[in-house]
Amino acid sequence: MSQLKNFHHCSTSSMASSASSSASNILLLLALTSYLASIAFAGNFYQDVDITWGDGRAKILNNGKLLTLSLDKPSGSGFQSKKEYLYGKIDMQLKLVPGNSAGTVTAYYLSSQGAAHDEIDFEFLGNLSGDPYIVHTNVYTQGKGNREMRFYLWFDPTKDFHNYSVVWNPRHIVFYVDGTPIREFKNRESAGVPYPKNQPMKVYSSLWNADDWATRGGLVKTDWSKAPFTASFRNFNANGCVRSSATSSCSLANHSWMWQALDSTSLERLRWVQKNYMIYNYCTDVHRFPQGLPPECSMS
Numbered sequence: 001m002s003q004l005k006n007f008h009h010c011s012t013s014s015m016a017s018s019a020s021s022s023a024s025n026i027l028l029l030l031a032l033t034s035y036l037a038s039i040a041f042a043g044n045f046y047q048d049v050d051i052t053w054g055d056g057r058a059k060i061l062n063n064g065k066l067l068t069l070s071l072d073k074p075s076g077s078g079f080q081s082k083k084e085y086l087y088g089k090i091d092m093q094l095k096l097v098p099g100n101s102a103g104t105v106t107a108y109y110l111s112s113q114g115a116a117h118d119e120i121d122f123e124f125l126g127n128l129s130g131d132p133y134i135v136h137t138n139v140y141t142q143g144k145g146n147r148e149m150r151f152y153l154w155f156d157p158t159k160d161f162h163n164y165s166v167v168w169n170p171r172h173i174v175f176y177v178d179g180t181p182i183r184e185f186k187n188r189e190s191a192g193v194p195y196p197k198n199q200p201m202k203v204y205s206s207l208w209n210a211d212d213w214a215t216r217g218g219l220v221k222t223d224w225s226k227a228p229f230t231a232s233f234r235n236f237n238a239n240g241c242v243r244s245s246a247t248s249s250c251s252l253a254n255h256s257w258m259w260q261a262l263d264s265t266s267l268e269r270l271r272w273v274q275k276n277y278m279i280y281n282y283c284t285d286v287h288r289f290p291q292g293l294p295p296e297c298s299m300s
Contacts, residue, residue, distance in 0.1 A: 043235055045060045045067045045233075045236065046064040047082075048081060049067070049079045050079060051077070051078075054069070055075060057071070058078065066232060069205065069230065070228040070229065071208060076206060076209060078205060080205075081204075084202045085203075087258060088239060090203055091163055091239075092205070093161040093233065095162075101127060101158075102128050102211070103214055103215055104211075105123055106231045107205060108123075109203075110202070112199035118196035119140035120196070121137055121138040122164055123138075126214065134279070149282065151273065170258075172184050182273045183274075184270065191295060192295065207231050239257065
C-alpha cells in the first residue's frame with residue numbers, strides 16, 4: 001500500500017473552466033453510467049471475503065449484501081477476498097467516510113505477496129468537511145511503485161454508493177469510476193517497463209489512520225472526536241482468472257475484459273477526466289525525478 005509522503009501539487013485551475021456544453025454532456029453520461037453500475041452487480045460478502053483484522057470493527061450485514069469498515073483511535077479494520085486472480089475485472093461499490101474524514105484512508109486494491117509483489121491501488125484520502133476527497137492510484141511491479149496519479153471526483157463520494165473498478169489484462173490496467181476510465185497503465189514490457197503478469201493477486205480493502213501523510217501532506221490530523229469513522233461496501237464482483245494451488249482457471253473465450261481496449265468514446269472520457277480532475281501525475285513531476293522521468297512517461 002503506497003504511503004507517498006511528499007506530494008507536489010499540480011494546478012487545478014483547469015477545473016474552473018470545464019463548464020462547456022461538451023463537459024455537460026459528459027457529466028450527464030457519467031450520471032447515467034453511475035446509475036447503471038449501481039444495479040449491475042450482486043455479491044455476497046460471506047461467500048467472497050474474509051475479515052482479516054479490526055477486532056469486530058468490520059461487519060457483514062444484510063445477509064451478506066453489505067460490509068462496513070470502522071476506524072477509531074485504537075484500530076482500523078480490513079478484509080480480503082477468499083480467491084486470488086491472475087488478470088480480471090474487479091468491481092466494488094463504496095460509500096466513503098462522510099464529514100470530517102481528514103487523516104483517514106480507505107484503501108481498495110489488488111496485491112500479491114512478498115518483497116517483489118505486484119499491486120494495483122485505489123486509495124481514498126479523507127479531508128476536512130466541505131473539501132473534496134482525493135482518489136490516489138498507483139501501480140506496483142516487482143515491488144516498485146512510484147507511479148502515483150491523483151484525482152478529484154465529479155460527485156460527493158460520501159452521499160451514495162459509487163462503483164470503482166479495475167480491468168487488468170495482458171494489454172493494460174484501467175481504473176474506472178462508475179464505468180468512466182480515469183487512468184490507463186499500458187503494458188510496455190517490450191520497452192523494458194515491468195508489467196504485472198505472473199503473480200496472482202487477492203483483493204484487499206481497509207480503513208486506517210494515515211494522518212502523518214494523507215491530508216495536506218500530514219498537516220491536518222485525524223479528529224478522533226468524530227470517531228468512529230465508517231466506510232461501506234456492497235456489490236463486490238470479481239470476474240477473473242481464479243488461481244487455485246498451482247493452476248489458474250480461466251476460460252478466455254468467456255471473458256471479454258481479457259482483450260478489452262479503450263474505444264474512442266472511452267478515450268474521450270479518459271482525457272476529459274484527466275484534463276479537469278487530475279491533480280497529480282508522476283509523469284510530469286520533474287522535481288521528484290531529477291535524473292529523468294520513468295520511461296513509460298514518454299510513451300504514447
